[in-house]
Amino acid sequence: MLAVRLSDEIQARLTRLSKETGRPKGYYVREAIAAHLDDMEDRYLAAQRLIDVRAGRSQPVDLAEVERRLGLGGG
DSSP: OOOOOOOHHHHHHHHHHHHHHTOOHHHHHHHHHHHHHHHHHHHHHHHHHHHHHHTTSSOOOOHHHHHHHHTOSOO
């Protein structure tokens, strides 16, 4: 179970969409999360990775090394 606090404007839009389509509001909340979660993970995890690198808690790996580890590239 998850509780989410929405602004009055978003709540009204969600209610209107639900009434006009006959689908429950939860359906649209799930759809919105599923549609944007990948992008949010990419953005926020990349930002955290940068913070960790700058703080010395993690080391970056250059593209050539990634290719070598994965057996990619021509050389």
